[in-house]
Amino acid sequence: MEDAISVNPQGIIKTLMEIVGKDNVLCEPYDLIPYSRDRYALLVRPRQGVMPLAVVRPATTEEVQEVVAFANKHRIPLTPRGSGTNYAGSAVPAKGGVVVDLTRMNKILNMSEESMSVKAQAGVILQNLEEALNTKGFTFGHDPGSFPSATVGGCISTKSLGWRAGKYGDMGSLVLALKVVLPTGVVVETREVPKSSTGFDVKSLFIGAEGTLGVITEALLRIHPFPEQRVFLMYSFNNFEQAYKSLLKLLRSGLTPTSSYVEDYADEEKAVMFLSYEGVKEVVEVQVKRATSMLEAEGGARLDDKVAKEHWLNRHDMFSQMNKEGPADSIETAVPASKVLEFLKFVRRWIKRSGVKPMGVGSWVYPENLGIDLAFDETKAKEYAAARDELANKALELGGTVSYCVGVGLKYPHLMRKEHGAALDVMKTIKHALDPNNIMNPRGLGL
Amino acid sequence: MSILRNVYDDLTLCSRCRCGFCRIGCATHSILGIESLSARGRNAVALSLVDGLVDVSEGLAERFFLCTTCGFCKERCPLEVDSVKINENLRAELVKKGFTRPEHEVFIKRIEAVHNPYGEPHEERLKWLPPKAKVAEKADTAYFVGCTTAYRRSEIAEATVRILNAADVDFVMLHPEEWCCGSPALRVGRRDLFLELARHNMEAIRRVGVTRVVTSCAGCYRALSRDYPESVGETPFKVVHTSELLAELIREGRLRLSKDVSETVTYHDPCHLGRHTGIYEQPREVLESIPAVKLVEMAKNRENTLCCGAGGGVKAGFPDFAIQAALRRLEEAKDVGAESLVSTCPFCAHNLKEAIRKSGSRLKFYDLTELVAKTIK
Numbered sequence A: 001m002e003d004a005i006s007v008n009p010q011g012i013i014k015t016l017m018e019i020v021g022k023d024n025v026l027c028e029p030y031d032l033i034p035y036s037r038d039r040y041a042l043l044v045r046p047r048q049g050v051m052p053l054a055v056v057r058p059a060t061t062e063e064v065q066e067v068v069a070f071a072n073k074h075r076i077p078l079t080p081r082g083s084g085t086n087y088a089g090s091a092v093p094a095k096g097g098v099v100v101d102l103t104r105m106n107k108i109l110n111m112s113e114e115s116m117s118v119k120a121q122a123g124v125i126l127q128n129l130e131e132a133l134n135t136k137g138f139t140f141g142h143d144p145g146s147f148p149s150a151t152v153g154g155c156i157s158t159k160s161l162g163w164r165a166g167k168y169g170d171m172g173s174l175v176l177a178l179k180v181v182l183p184t185g186v187v188v189e190t191r192e193v194p195k196s197s198t199g200f201d202v203k204s205l206f207i208g209a210e211g212t213l214g215v216i217t218e219a220l221l222r223i224h225p226f227p228e229q230r231v232f233l234m235y236s237f238n239n240f241e242q243a244y245k246s247l248l249k250l251l252r253s254g255l256t257p258t259s260s261y262v263e264d265y266a267d268e269e270k271a272v273m274f275l276s277y278e279g280v281k282e283v284v285e286v287q288v289k290r291a292t293s294m295l296e297a298e299g300g301a302r303l304d305d306k307v308a309k310e311h312w313l314n315r316h317d318m319f320s321q322m323n324k325e326g327p328a329d330s331i332e333t334a335v336p337a338s339k340v341l342e343f344l345k346f347v348r349r350w351i352k353r354s355g356v357k358p359m360g361v362g363s364w365v366y367p368e369n370l371g372i373d374l375a376f377d378e379t380k381a382k383e384y385a386a387a388r389d390e391l392a393n394k395a396l397e398l399g400g401t402v403s404y405c406v407g408v409g410l411k412y413p414h415l416m417r418k419e420h421g422a423a424l425d426v427m428k429t430i431k432h433a434l435d436p437n438n439i440m441n442p443r444g445l446g447l
Numbered sequence B: 001m002s003i004l005r006n007v008y009d010d011l012t013l014c015s016r017c018r019c020g021f022c023r024i025g026c027a028t029h030s031i032l033g034i035e036s037l038s039a040r041g042r043n044a045v046a047l048s049l050v051d052g053l054v055d056v057s058e059g060l061a062e063r064f065f066l067c068t069t070c071g072f073c074k075e076r077c078p079l080e081v082d083s084v085k086i087n088e089n090l091r092a093e094l095v096k097k098g099f100t101r102p103e104h105e106v107f108i109k110r111i112e113a114v115h116n117p118y119g120e121p122h123e124e125r126l127k128w129l130p131p132k133a134k135v136a137e138k139a140d141t142a143y144f145v146g147c148t149t150a151y152r153r154s155e156i157a158e159a160t161v162r163i164l165n166a167a168d169v170d171f172v173m174l175h176p177e178e179w180c181c182g183s184p185a186l187r188v189g190r191r192d193l194f195l196e197l198a199r200h201n202m203e204a205i206r207r208v209g210v211t212r213v214v215t216s217c218a219g220c221y222r223a224l225s226r227d228y229p230e231s232v233g234e235t236p237f238k239v240v241h242t243s244e245l246l247a248e249l250i251r252e253g254r255l256r257l258s259k260d261v262s263e264t265v266t267y268h269d270p271c272h273l274g275r276h277t278g279i280y281e282q283p284r285e286v287l288e289s290i291p292a293v294k295l296v297e298m299a300k301n302r303e304n305t306l307c308c309g310a311g312g313g314v315k316a317g318f319p320d321f322a323i324q325a326a327l328r329r330l331e332e333a334k335d336v337g338a339e340s341l342v343s344t345c346p347f348c349a350h351n352l353k354e355a356i357r358k359s360g361s362r363l364k365f366y367d368l369t370e371l372v373a374k375t376i377k
Helices: A009-020 A029-035 A061-074 A126-134 A152-157 A202-206 A240-252 A281-297 A305-313 A318-325 A337-354 A378-397 A413-420 A423-434 B002-017 B039-050 B058-065 B072-076 B083-096 B102-114 B147-151 B154-166 B183-187 B191-208 B218-232 B242-251 B281-289 B319-335 B346-359 B368-375
Strands: A054-056 A078-081 A098-101 A108-112 A117-121 A175-181 A187-189 A215-222 A229-237 A259-265 A270-279 A328-331 A357-364 A371-375 B141-144 B171-173 B212-215 B238-241 B264-267 B294-296 B340-343 B364-367
Touching: A009 A054, A009 A061, A029 A054, A029 B039, A029 B058, A061 A078, A061 A098, A061 A175, A061 A215, A078 A152, A078 A215, A108 A126, A117 A126, A117 A152, A126 A152, A152 A215, A175 A202, A229 A240, A229 A281, A229 A305, A240 A259, A240 A270, A240 A281, A240 A337, A240 A357, A270 A281, A270 A305, A318 A328, A318 A357, A318 A371, A318 B002, A328 A378, A337 A357, A337 A371, A337 A378, A378 A413, A413 A423, B002 B039, B002 B083, B039 B058, B039 B083, B058 B083, B072 B083, B083 B183, B102 B183, B102 B191, B141 B154, B141 B191, B147 B154, B147 B346, B154 B242, B154 B364, B154 B368, B183 B191, B183 B218, B191 B218, B212 B218, B212 B242, B218 B238, B218 B346, B238 B242, B242 B281, B242 B368, B264 B281, B281 B294, B281 B368, B319 B340, B319 B346, B340 B346, B340 B368, B346 B364, B364 B368
Parallel strands: A054 A098, A078 A098, B141 B171, B141 B212, B212 B238, B264 B294, B264 B340, B340 B364
Antiparallel strands: A108 A117, A117 A215, A175 A187, A175 A215, A229 A270, A259 A270, A259 A357, A328 A371, A357 A371
């Protein structure tokens, strides 16, 4: 289906207004412009994104159901959207389609101390969720760079990764259950337990699906006790190799940090390692004691704790700040840990010939991750996109992935076959079965 | 959109980044939720105006006027993009093209006619002044009263004068030469009128020859201390907000607070005093000096304060929304068990007191000067 809208635009807008109310349908150009793109770096001027026909802002699952059923009947493309902070373009609307803005669904429905869980609507912003949990002595633990604006539904749909994933896992692993409106308008609710052995794990289909299989409206999420103690550490090493091997040794010793980032400063012939530990006070003290003595034995020089703390406090802002140097992009590749050093050599050579301005090369949170944050010349966006593919292809050749978080969006649909092989056909089959009219984020995932 | 050239670099940065961190504490977006009512969204529209991709219309203008210019966006922006300045520049351009708010036109005409936005007789600007108050003929300090204080919240003016007299601070007043500070005009895009008012007041202050101007209004404070120097040149006097002066007088032992005020209070940071000019601690220092007062903090305080909803021409242009925002702030005060809400801006007071009255809340409201005046002998 290629944007085959079978009712006229005025008819679509009128019906949407009947479903959610006049004030909750936007169709003026000045209201649509901000919804025409997300944070995908290649949508810099003059490529301003894609203007939708309208934005619809439902407040309940029932309203979402009605919107989706109407869109399915008339084959209107829908693009679910949280805060539009995805770096890959997965929230960029289909031309002439309708954006389903879920940010009115911003209620925290229920927090259970006994079950250590919270039920939240899809449009709840992570920072609001975390602050609400903190007042009750809990933490959510998902802390991506876009934490001050990203929504629960957006993070699930892109399977995002955060700074504290060493201890709490990625967004997907924190999801206990989901409520989803399927492309036909049917509502699926999975059971409120973390695991069942009764068939397919249906909820996992929607985690990382980038809105291609339906609209997530509610999620039951695992929560954790607010940590009694948090310690931040920063070490300097002679080179990345030395720092990275020290990190692997920490992991092999069972001293997995809450957060880690090993950054390569090849030009300065050094590397820097950031670590954090959090949890029960006495446990953290022992972890820190053993980790510090191990890192020092490996040749690390401990930097002032203030530097580590500043790094932590700036963690959400650092990517945004890179835009001072040009449009900033993040290439979030991962390869098996045994291939990381080989991949790094390739990355260093690639930086020299690609013309990008590197802003951070390193391994973040999981040791397999080796990504690069950079700024590029906006007048050479096309050349940059080709260079980016070269790096992504190399990660695939080494057995890795083109995106350990962030997603596919407009960035990598052409590499989905290479990454997934026959598994892409499995995805296509599922997509076709659930969304026969291809209304849900129709360009998504290269399906 | 020539005026946007001044802010073009900021627009470009925001257009590249698009993080949306400005939204979570935005007075308007966090309530109404529409992207074009956030700094990120408005900046995208502004850039589209520069690029000629969208036409100016009444609806578009409303998106830019429905902003309290509270400054949370600038405070939280990782790139320090000044979205308040962008919006004020854009409003000026919209006004030039004839897209004004009728409610703003009303108060602009009043300022032009009688030097205050309330349309009150200029000769009654000091009607509140108690006969026993001591006002000097010549002094180093001038008290700049401000329109809202003079005509709508005169208890603040009375308390301020009482405190100044009690602490033996000699002061003069500018009347009949004190005109509106110009802040309301500047905020709604009438830069021309603002400049006229600023030049007049600067000259009036110069003529009385003071070295210090004290004001009890956060809006006047921002205008005099920041907008005047930026627009009409360096001021040959220091501008001091009453909260700063009170803290200094208490520290120096010149003002003794002796009566108990047994109340649990919380402090609302006015945007013009807090985020715009960085005064957060002095009002709290004063509150903590009052015997028996218990100060509790709302969840959102200091840099993260939720705007009361009145600023930037919103109280006049969108009164229902202004009350909606104020009610949210009252909820925050209630959540921390406050009996009284204290602030340092007569315009915040105007809006918050109206919200208290309309909602039937049991919360009391005081300006900081009122509370201090209660505790001096």
